[in-house]
C-alpha cells in the first residue's frame with residue numbers, strides 16, 4: 001500500500017517524464033564517506049556495513065590473498081543508476097566475475113544505447129501511466145519505446161552475432177558487450193555489459209529465460225530458426241572452475257535471489273558432485289533487506305551456509321550481513337573501497353580463461369574419481385572440507 005496518496009491526476013506524458021535523467025554514479029573514493037563509515041557508523045546495521053567495508057578492503061583486497069571475488073546482484077540496481085559503481089569496481093579489478101539477474105543486464109542496455117530513464121515518484125497513477133505509454137520501476141519512469149527499441153537492438157544483435165549453438169551466458173554477454181562497444185564507442189564508461197567485456201569480467205545470469213534478453217533469444221529461435229542456446233551446464237562448470245582456481249574466494253552479495261545461490265552452490269558442486277574437497281568461501285558479504293526468519297535462501301546467513309560447505313567454518317568472523325537497502329549501502333561501500341589502500345588490482349580477465357580453467361576442473365575431477373573410485377559411504381558428518389592446497 002502506498003504510504004502517500006497518488007499525486008494529482010491528469011498529468012501529461014511529458015510531465016511524467018520531466019524528472020532529471022538517471023545517470024550512472026561513479027564512486028570517487030571520498031575521504032568524507034570513509035570518515036563517516038569508520039567514525040560515524042558505530043552500531044546496528046551501520047556498524048555491519050562498516051564491518052563489510054573493512055572485510056573487503058583490509059582482507060579481500062590484500063595483494064597476498066589474491067582473492068577471486070564475485071559480485072552477485074538482484075533487485076533493480078541498474079535502473080536505479082548503480083551500474084556506475086559496478087563499472088568502477090570492474091575497471092579497478094575489484095570484482096573478478098559477476099552474477100546478475102537478467103533484468104539488471106537488460107536495463108543496463110538502455111544506458112549503453114543512450115536512452116533516458118527519469119527520476120520520478122512512486123506515488124503516481126499507474127492507469128494513467130499505462131494509457132500514456134510510460135513504464136514505472138518504483139520511482140524510475142521511462143517511455144515504453146525504450147523497451148521496444150532495446151528489444152529491437154537485441155534481436156538485431158542476435159542476427160548479426162552469428163551465434164548458432166550452445167554458449168555460456170558469459171560468452172553471450174561478452175559478445176553483447178563487444179557489440180555495444182562497436183556500435184556506441186565509449187559506452188564502456190557507462191554500461192556494465194560493455195565495461196565487463198572491456199575488462200574481461202565474465203557475466204553470468206542464473207535464470208537466462210527470465211528477462212527481456214531471454215525473451216528475445218526465444219523469439220530468435222522461433223522466428224529465425226536459430227540454434228543459439230544458453231547452456232546452463234557451461235555456466236555451472238565455469239563458475240566452479242573459477243572457484244577451484246581461486247587462491248582465496250569471496251563474494252559480495254547484493255539482495256539475494258537466484259544469483260546468490262548460483263554463486264554459493266559452486267563449493268558444494270565441487271565437493272558433493274566432483275569429489276574435490278576445495279573448502280568453502282573465505283569471505284562472505286551480503287547487503288540485503290531479506291530476513292532469515294522466512295527460511296528462504298535470500299535471507300540465509302553465512303553460518304547456515306557453513307552446513308552446506310559453502311562457507312569455510314574457520315572464517316565466520318570474515319563474514320557479515322548488513323540489513324540495508326543496497327541502493328543506499330552499495331554506493332557507500334564502493335566509495336570506501338575506491339578510497340582504500342588497495343583500490344586497484346591486476347585484472348584477472350577470467351572471461352578469456354574460461355576454457356582453460358574448465359579443463360583444469362575436468363583434470364582434478366578425474367583425479368578425484370581415481371582417488372575415490374567407490375561411491376562415498378553414507379556418513380553423518382560432512383566430508384573433510386579442509387583445503388587440499
Ligand SMILES: NC(=O)c1ccc[n+]([C@@H]2O[C@H](COP(=O)([O-])OP(=O)(O)OC[C@H]3O[C@@H](n4cnc5c(N)ncnc54)[C@H](O)[C@@H]3O)[C@@H](O)[C@H]2O)c1
Nearest residue numbers: 074075101102103210211212255256257288289298325326
Ligand atoms: N524486463 C525484465 O527483463 C525484467 C524486469 C524486472 C524483473 N525481471 C526478472 O524478475 C526477477 C526478479 O527481479 P529482482 O532482481 O527485482 O528480484 P527480487 O525482487 O526477487 O529481489 C531479489 C532479492 O533481492 C532483495 N532486494 C531487492 N531489492 C533490494 C534492495 N534495494 N536492497 C536490498 N535487497 C534487495 C529482495 O529482497 C530479494 O530477496 C529476476 O529474475 C529478473 O530477471 C525481469
